Amino acid sequence: MSAIAPGGAEGFLHRHEGLKDHLPGANLPWLVALRADAAASFRAQGLPTRRVEAWHYTDLRPLAQAGFDAPLSAVDAAVALPAARAEQRVVFVDGRHRADLSSFAAASIGHWLPELQGRIAAPAEPMAALNSMFFEDGLFLTIAEGQDAGTLELLHVVQAADRPAAVHPRHIIRLEKGARLALLETSIGPTDKRYLHNPVWQVEVAEGASFTHVRLQQEGAQGFQLSTVYASVAAGGTYDNFTLNSGGRLVRNEIHATLSGPGATCHMNGAQLLGDGQHADTTTFLDHAAPDCASRQTYKTVLKGKSRGVFQGKILVRQAAQRTDGYQMNQALLLSSDAEMDSKPQLEIYADDVKCSHGATVGELDADQLFYLRARGIPEAEARTMLVRAFLEAALEGVENPILHTALEGAIEAWWVRHT
Amino acid sequence: MLRIQGLTAEVDGKQILKGIDLEVPTGEVHAIMGPNGSGKSTLSYVLAGRDGYVVTGGTATFNGVDLLALEPEARAAAGVFLAFQYPVELPGVGNANFLRTALNAVRRGRGESELDAMQFLKLARARMKELNMPEDMLKRGVNVGFSGGEKKRNEVLQMALLAPQLAILDETDSGLDIDALKIASDGVNALRGPNFSALVITHYQRLLTYIVPDRVHVLMGGRIVRSGGKELALELEASGYGAAQAA
Ligand SMILES: Nc1ncnc2c1ncn2[C@@H]1O[C@H](COP(=O)(O)OP(=O)(O)OP(=O)(O)O)[C@@H](O)[C@H]1O
Ligand SMILES: [Mg+2]
Numbered sequence: 001m002s003a004i005a006p007g008g009a010e011g012f013l014h015r016h017e018g019l020k021d022h023l024p025g026a027n028l029p030w031l032v033a034l035r036a037d038a039a040a041s042f043r044a045q046g047l048p049t050r051r052v053e054a055w056h057y058t059d060l061r062p063l064a065q066a067g068f069d070a071p072l073s074a075v076d077a078a079v080a081l082p083a084a085r086a087e088q089r090v091v092f093v094d095g096r097h098r099a100d101l102s103s104f105a106a107a108s109i110g111h112w113l114p115e116l117q118g119r120i121a122a123p124a125e126p127m128a129a130l131n132s133m134f135f136e137d138g139l140f141l142t143i144a145e146g147q148d149a150g151t152l153e154l155l156h157v158v159q160a161a162d163r164p165a166a167v168h169p170r171h172i173i174r175l176e177k178g179a180r181l182a183l184l185e186t187s188i189g190p191t192d193k194r195y196l197h198n199p200v201w202q203v204e205v206a207e208g209a210s211f212t213h214v215r216l217q218q219e220g221a222q223g224f225q226l227s228t229v230y231a232s233v234a235a236g237g238t239y240d241n242f243t244l245n246s247g248g249r250l251v252r253n254e255i256h257a258t259l260s261g262p263g264a265t266c267h268m269n270g271a272q273l274l275g276d277g278q279h280a281d282t283t284t285f286l287d288h289a290a291p292d293c294a295s296r297q298t299y300k301t302v303l304k305g306k307s308r309g310v311f312q313g314k315i316l317v318r319q320a321a322q323r324t325d326g327y328q329m330n331q332a333l334l335l336s337s338d339a340e341m342d343s344k345p346q347l348e349i350y351a352d353d354v355k356c357s358h359g360a361t362v363g364e365l366d367a368d369q370l371f372y373l374r375a376r377g378i379p380e381a382e383a384r385t386m387l388v389r390a391f392l393e394a395a396l397e398g399v400e401n402p403i404l405h406t407a408l409e410g411a412i413e414a415w416w417v418r419h420t
Numbered sequence: 421m422l423r424i425q426g427l428t429a430e431v432d433g434k435q436i437l438k439g440i441d442l443e444v445p446t447g448e449v450h451a452i453m454g455p456n457g458s459g460k461s462t463l464s465y466v467l468a469g470r471d472g473y474v475v476t477g478g479t480a481t482f483n484g485v486d487l488l489a490l491e492p493e494a495r496a497a498a499g500v501f502l503a504f505q506y507p508v509e510l511p512g513v514g515n516a517n518f519l520r521t522a523l524n525a526v527r528r529g530r531g532e533s534e535l536d537a538m539q540f541l542k543l544a545r546a547r548m549k550e551l552n553m554p555e556d557m558l559k560r561g562v563n564v565g566f567s568g569g570e571k572k573r574n575e576v577l578q579m580a581l582l583a584p585q586l587a588i589l590d591e592t593d594s595g596l597d598i599d600a601l602k603i604a605s606d607g608v609n610a611l612r613g614p615n616f617s618a619l620v621i622t623h624y625q626r627l628l629t630y631i632v633p634d635r636v637h638v639l640m641g642g643r644i645v646r647s648g649g650k651e652l653a654l655e656l657e658a659s660g661y662g663a664a665q666a667a
Contacts, residue, residue, distance in 0.1 A: 367471060372508040375468050376522035376578065377496035377529060386521065390512025390561075 008064040009046040012166075013039060016133045019070055024136050025113045034122050038132035045126045054125075057310040057342040058252055058281040063224050068166035068196050070134075071095060071159070079157055085407050086153040086184055093157050095167030095197075096137045104152070109170055110137035119172060121202050125254070127226045131200040135170035138199075143179035143209070151182040151403045158189035158197055158223065166196040173201070175209035175237075182212040182401050188247070189220040196224045203231035203239060207261065210238040214404045216411050219248035221277075228254045235261025235290070242399050243270040244408060245280040246415040252281040259286070259293035259321075268297045269395045273415040274339070276305030283312040286328075288321035288351075295325070300395045301332040302388055303339035304419055314346040315358070321351045328358035333365065333391050335384075385416060421446040421617045422467075422487075422586055427478035428642075429466045436462045438642035439478065444586070449608075449618040451628055451653060454639035455661050460621045461505050463639070464590045468502040469495050482586065496522075497529025499585030503575040503592045505621075510562035515574070518562045519544060519581060526582050547580045550610075552603055568595035576604045583611065587618040593627040605630030625657040 016039050025031035047064050048055035071094035079093050081101060091101035097108035109116065122132050143149045158167060175181055189195055197219060205211050211231075219225045225248050231239045243253045257266045272280040286295050301309040311330040332341035343360040365387050373383035392412060399405050422444040429437040436459045444450045454460055466473045467480060469492035480487045487495060510518065523543075524534040535543065541558075548555060553573055563571050572595050579587055587608065593601055608618060608631050620631055628636070628650060636652040637644045640661060646652070655663075 368508050369510055371468075371470050371492060372504070372510070373518075373522075374492040375470075375496055375502055375504075376518075377493050377526040377582070378521055379493050379525065380491070382521070382525070383493075386513055386518075387510075390510060393512035 009042065011067050012047075012130060012133070013043055015070065019134070023134070024110050028114060028117070030117045031113065031120070034120060035133050038122055038129040041124060042126055042129040042133060045129070048126050054283065054312070057312070057344075058250070058279065060250075062250055063196065066164045066194050066196070068164045071161065071165040071167050076100065077159060079159060081155065081157065082188065084153060085186070086151045086403050088150070089153040089155060090139060091155045091157065092137065092139070092169055094159055094165065095135070095169040097139070107140045108137050109135070109140045109172060112140050116140075120170065121230065123200070123228070123230060125228060127198055127254075128200050128228045131168040131170055131198055131228070134166070134168040135200070136168075138170040138172065140172050142174045143176060143181050145176040146178045148180040151184065151401060154183060154185045156185070156187045156197065156199070158195050158220070160190035160193050161195070164194040164196070166198065168198045168200070171199060171201045173211065174204040175206055175211050177206045178208045179206070180210045182214070182404060184214050184216070184404055184407055186216045186218060186407075187225060188218050189223045191220040192222060193220065194222045194224075195220070196226070198225075199227045201227070201229040201231070203229060205231065205233045205237040205239050207234045208236040209234075212240045212399075212401060212404065213242070214399060214408065215241070215243040215253075216407060217243065217245045217247055217251060217253070218411065219251070221247070221249060223248045224250045226252045226254075229256065231255070231257045231266070232260050233257065233264040233266055236263045237261065238265045238267075240267040240398065241269070242395075242404075242408070243282070244411050245270070245272040245274075245282070246411055248280070249277065250279045252283065254283045256285045257287065257295075258289055259295065260289050262290050262292045264290060264293045266293075266295045267398050268295070269398050270299045271392050271395050271412070272299070272301040272309050273412065274301065274303045274307035274309055275419045276307060278307045279310075281310035281312070283310070284314070286313070286315045286326070288315065288317040288324045288326065290320060291322045291324070293321060293324055295327070296398075297328040297330070298395045298398075299330045300392050301341060302335065302391065303332065303341060304335045306336070306338040308339070309341045311342070311360070312344040312346070313358070314348065315356060317347075317349040317351050317354050317356060319350040322353045324351060324354045324356065326354070326356040330360045331391070332362045333388065334362060335365070335388075381420065385420070388416070422480070422482055422619070424480045425478055427463075427466070427480055428476045429462065430474050430476055431462065431472060435476070436642055437466065440639075440642070440644060442637060442644055444617045444619060446617055447614045448634040449612065449620060449631060451620045451622060451633040451636045452639050453622060453636060453653065453656055458639050459642045460639050461590055464502055464588045464619075464621065467588060468492055468500065493525065494529070496582070497526055501579050501582055501584030501587045503572075503579055503587065503589045505590040505594070507563050507571040507575055509564050511564050513562050515560055515562050516541070516544065516558040519558075519578065522578065523581050544581065547577055550603075551577055551580065551607060552599070553577060569597055569600055572596050573600060573604065576607045580607050580610070585615055585617065587611065587616070588621070589618065590621045591623065593622050593624060601627065602630060625653045628653045
């Protein structure tokens with residue numbers, strides 16, 4: 001390494017210039033054009049700052065300063081993996097599919113790239129544009145009509161490297177009519193290295209299909225994860241997203257879901273478990289574009305030490321979306337006086353026959369509840385644990401799949417043990 | 421067993437208990453009656469160790485141990501049980517999990533072995549049957565959506581499971597229907613014996629026909645103003661507290 005890599009948007013653009021001819025698909029004119037457009041869009045927007053409304057509560061300066069490079073890991077590098085949680089697991093290392101480490105033969109974006117013209121979206125959001133500029137690989141999965149694919153696990157591992165690395169996987173999931181899939185996505189990385197994991201998900205749920213997407217964000221303590229999910233749900237389909245943010249230094253979980261056909265349903269639930277020095281942001285955008293759709297959002301944030309949580313949730317009910325049933329609840333539990341929570345719920349309603357409610361609370365553990373437990377002989381620390389778990393319960397309720405439920409419980413337990 | 425001397429306490433800077441003297445010997449059941457706002461619940465909270473109830477003077481010992489120096493959980497482990505006037509709802513905490521955690525915490529404190537889920541369920545079901553409680557109350561959140569009377573019954577269930585040495589019942593009878601009152605009283609009477617004492621706070625003489633007290637005390641304005649035998653309850657019912665103070 002000679003010169004210090006430049007940081008900020010400039011740094012990403014600079015590296016894009018150097019890398020673009022070596023990225024997968026550099027010989028595909030449509031993809032070259034898509035990446036060039038993304039770079040132009042990113043150049044115009046820059047890395048978002050707090051002056052941008054959507055990023056008002058999340059300051060990316062620590063990311064801008066880091067100067068991330070492309071990952072260095074070899075495609076066949078040895079990696080230590082945690083035990084699999086589902087029978088079928090597909091593994092990505094530094095944003096690249098590793099068939100040798102996976103237990104089922106999933107297709108990958110990198111492999112199918114020549115066939116994917118028109119399938120790779122180019123969203124305008126700056127972090128998604130960055131992903132379009134750099135993505136190398138990702139899961140490419142189509143569940144055929146009427147098929148129940150069971151429960152799959154996707155493990156994403158960032159390898160330790162001396163230079164801060166940025167990885168930008170692009171995952172594309174499509175469920176055809178009546179298909180079913182439960183996916184457990186886990187993200188992990190080295191505890192002491194700075195890196196950026198910037199995944200983009202394209203999710204398409206066809207008529208009557210059902211996709212349960214559970215995400216465990218357990219990045220290393222110096223890791224950044226900025227993820228964006230784009231989901232569209234056709235008539236009678238269901239997209240359930242549960243995201244647990246417990247790792248990382250600066251994390252954003254941004255979800256855009258569009259209910260595009262009558263009777264579509266979307267659940268977005270999540271928990272953010274934050275300790276000293278962590279920042280986590282959940283930003284949701286729910287677009288009710290068709291009649292008779294239902295959406296449910298329950299987010300819970302537990303904050304310890306000097307940590308900061310953000311929830312922004314917008315529900316848009318278009319004129320056509322009559323009889324929409326929308327619900328959004330966002331609650332935070334402050335376990336320290338240094339912690340901070342920002343909430344911004346937003347309803348934008350153009351239909352007249354609509355049931356939409358939202359609520360937000362920020363509070364501390366209830367002294368009466370704590371005393372009640374202690375008066376029954378339960379030691380204070382255990383009583384606190386019980387109440388924090390109870391607080392999270394309402395968000396977990398929707399996850400019925402036992403593999404996913406066990407994984408979530410385990411992740412919460414691990415966080416709690418680490419922080420008490 | 422319980423000895424309270426010159427106990428004074430304040431809440432939010434306001435003095436509520438103004439010098440309580442009270443002794444409940446082992447094996448005895450004492451009743452406390454008194455007008456609204458006289459400090460009965462305050463006394464029970466002070467004895468259970470609730471934050472914000474500041475003891476400004478006096479002592480309270482339990483089997484010779486300084487009760488006021490113990491954390492609430494240590495008081496419970498030592499055998500003190502408070503049935504709350506207003507039981508607290510714990511959404512997200514399953515009743516079974518709560519009861520088992522409490523029972524095992526108290527058993528640990530007593531040096532007894534913990535019960536596993538099966539052993540606990542067997543015990544809990546037996547107690548619930550005695551108290552005529554539907555089993556599905558184990559599955560629900562603690563007191564969540566319980567009717568007033570169901571909450572009180574849940575307090576009695578907790579008492580029956582934890583088998584305390586000293587039970588403080590703060591208006592456990594209020595809100596109970598006639599049958600439940602009888603069942604709850606049976607629950608208390610079942611614990612009666614040479615190693616059990618109770619402090620029964622009530623507004624109604626009726627309860628004391630089921631749980632016959634050894635002594636009745638009248639608490640007014642933060643002090644015990646009169647004490648007597650079980651007939652005092654009848655006298656109060658007939659002539660009210662004004663007469664009690666004057667007497
Ligand atoms: N936080 C507080 N600040 C000021 N006064 C308080 C506070 N909490 C309780 N009190 C007062 O203390 C007094 C005693 O209350 P307590 O609940 O002990 O009465 P009680 O005898 O149990 O009445 P009841 O029969 O209605 O249950 C009341 O006058 C009450 O208003
Ligand atoms: Mg009272």
